[in-house]
Amino acid sequence: MRKLLLLASVILVGLIFVARLFYLQVYNSTAYNIFEDSAIKKEFTYPKRGYVYDRNGKLLVANQPSYDVMVIPRDVEPLDSTDFYEFCNLLKITKADYIKKFQKAKNYSPRLPSPFVQQLSKSDYAVLQEKMRKYTGFYIQKRSLRSYQTTIGANVLGDIGEVNKSIIAKQPYYRLGDLIGKQGIEKTYENTLRGTKGITFIQKDRFNKNIGPYKDGIYDTLPKPGKDITITIESKLQAYGELLMKNKRGGIVAIEPSSGEILAMVSGPSYNPNLLVGRDRSKNFNKLYRDSIAKPLFDRGLQAMYPPGSPFKTLNALVGLQEGVVTTKDRFSCALGYRYGNRKMGCHVHRSPADMNIGIYESCNAYFANVYRRIIDKYDSPAEGMDNWSKHVKSFGLGNYLNNDLSVGQPGKVPTAETYNRGYGKNRWYTTFTLSNAIGQGEVLATPIQLANMAAAIGNRGYYYTPHIIKTIEDETIPNKFTTPKYTTIDKRHFEPVVQGMHDVYNKGTAKRLKVPGIEICGKTGTAENFAIIDSVKTQLTDHSIFVAFAPKDNPKIAIAVFVENGYYGSRFAGRMASLMIEYYIKGEITRTDMENFVLRYSLEHEYEKPFSNEPFGINRKTILDPIDEKDFQQNIKIKAEINKS
């Protein structure tokens, strides 16, 4: 027995030690990650972020250097009180700030660097850099911030901001304090613009001294600069659009039909992109974000879904022709509307009976109710007819995401049989239940960019290119989904009468006062009823003003959709703005200064205040035109002159 004491002890110790090693090295050890190894210092070199140019090569976005003080909490050594005081002074923070920031960094990770004080001013940086050696555990990280060369296009250009922890968790490329595209093209072209940061791994000793490159630098990488991009925006047109949208809310999207390139993408109200640069970014962002009334961050050109109204009638004409249920000569009478059962869809006074041409330029509801019924009732069941109609409509890019390179978007809505089966029960509904689709009301919803794209498809006589914002990327070709035409389900030969109808809208229809000398514009006015909940009562507000157009009539250079919140009838604001944009783009100057003065002079702010006034208010017919101060008007004229010069 005595022999066994030592033997047993040896075996016991052996087992305990192996167990301990297992615990330390396998059980309790995370996979080796060089970024968490405090023996290896990681120095990041941030590359130049790609510049952004407009379609004419005008520089829109460049960079400016920025310096962040970073901290690795575990490496920090206590400072004596004079050094501490000096450090806080240099950083312009209080002792309490210091403790709070340090604790926050430590809570995130004692081993990994966290930003401590961000975006130092150049002079602060210069002073601090001299003394940085004293503050073990802190270092200065150079980054590049954006420098906007323009005050327009905030919704297009977007901005960059600090990554959050959920992004870091998903994409290990990013580390705390890194900047990432948050909105606009900065977001969609983040990977192209950002480049790849360079890393140098440095072996440290326990006194935090560098003792040379880690493994002779085999893991080190050089920064790869971000690529410059050219976007499709015509910045003069964009600036002009933003000026026209001043004192109004709404969206303008202009597309080049022959390529799908977005020429302008306006959302009102807008803001200066420079607000979202630098130390005040989050303060300014929150201010914009919290404005739940004007919603400046809501891109109305891309995100606002409304019933498209009359411009949608052109599609019903095309579907009718394609399905062979109507010819351009078929005439339908209109007695101030269309009666079905004991209900009536109203219309206005015009020539009756109407053929297709009259139907379009007079925007006759009765005409389109008849065409629509023929389309649906061509088939045995309304469900079949509805699905067939839906397929045609969707081929114009409606009812689904456009799948493009913009950071936000909405699918809109095109009903199918399923929509009504769900509402009324399977096969328990008739064509008449869905009749408002005939005039673009009811279940149909579209965004301005979808309507602009629809106009482009009509202008192209049957195809479109997915609207996109990228024109060229340095050393890269743009995705071929943007360069391959998408054909609608309507044969080319059916377009001409519809195009002529839209042209006659300018010749003798609702837009006859909007004619631009020398340009053959095709367009269509529209309105959308809308409501607000005021003191829990659903209250109707002044209609939204909508206009869809393309020009010239043949081989169009521009297709446009304008949508002005509470602008009343289509030609009142939206029609004028669309015509002005078209003239400005095609001619480079405005001859219809009367129209321009109208848009620049009248504000809709009074309209937007109505729901919050706590007083009864009139809408549509009872609304009045509200001019801005003469001084402000002159200011607008001055801005226009500057845009012209740029």
Place this chain on the structure above:
Amino acid sequence: MLRENQRRFRLDWITIILFLLLIGFGYVNILSASHVGEITSYFDMSQPYGKQTVFIGLTFVLIVLILSFEAKFYERFASLIYLVAILALLGLFIFGKDVNGARSWYGIGSMTIQPSEFAKFATALAVAKYISDLQTNMQTLKDQIRVAAIIVLPALLILLQNDAGSTIVYLAFFFVFYREGLQQVYLIVALSVITLAVLALKFGIIAAGILTSVVLVARYFLKNKKRPNILQYIIVLIACIAFSYSVKLFYEHGLKPHQQNRISLWLRLEKDPAKLELMKKREAYNLIQSEQAISSGGWTGKGFLQGTRTTGKFVPEQHTDYIFSTVGEEWGFLGSAFVVLLFIVLIIRILYLAESQKSQFSRVYGYGVASIFFVHFTINTGMVMGLIPTVGIPLPFFSYGGSGLWGFTILLFIFIKLDSNKINEW
């Protein structure tokens, strides 16, 4: 010629192979832990690994020398060797050189020699010699005191030279004495002392008292055939409580602050976060760095010369006492478990050989060798992986240093020589 061959054949090659593996792998790790920049020459005498190359070379000369003596020589001259070792230790008080506050080195030119490393085998020889004497009976108090004196003398001298770590090693001889007939009560007392000391420090004197009472009451009722004197039990209880109290007193007032902190860290006694923070920068610094280096090795380690914490010299004294952390970082769990296995197999092999000795001298000596290796291995490795409070002693054959390497080599090869001679003793 034939005789020569037979003699060499009787050397225990298993032990020798284990020894060579340890020396070889140890050298590899010293290279990693001590190199700065490129390794230009393995004989670069300005670098620890260069010196270690020479130390290892000389070790083989030493082995040949040890094996060339007759086995009987070691038994016959055991007392003399012991005397020389004691004189060498005494001489330190006059000629010794202070290194890191310990006066345990002789300086000869640029070389230093640490006699305490050689005192171990000398003491093992003396103990073997004394116990193997026919007149010695380990059951008697007289012999117990005398044999204790043999180990206390060098241990005390080493303690006086401020090398507490090396002193603790002499506790290894307890295993030898126990094997050779020391009464069981010593073992019980030893275990009780350790248990009570830890209990008193960690949970307080009351906890120690309660546990003692529980054990005593249990024993009282289990042994109810022959009712022992209750008074005896009460005396034992009081003694235990008094002991616990004195441990606490000694901990608080008898220890130097750094020793106190090491124990405090080990038993996690410190609760004040500010003081803990400070300890992490001082006493616990080595330990934390060492554990981090080991942990970062994972399953298979970062590879030879690839340890980032080793290359960055994050673990102070890594090539000496903390060499095992290099194994942990660069060779991972597989490498470190392999080293643990090598030591365990070596010690068990020595134990097995010791038990098979015909002469009591060889057996006791072999037991001494196994015990010393066991204590060194347990304390050093246990400390490096954070299981045992910090005690500065080397890992045999692994840690950098000539004296240690030679001391352990002599210790082992005298036994290999004795073992090779066992057939001649018929």
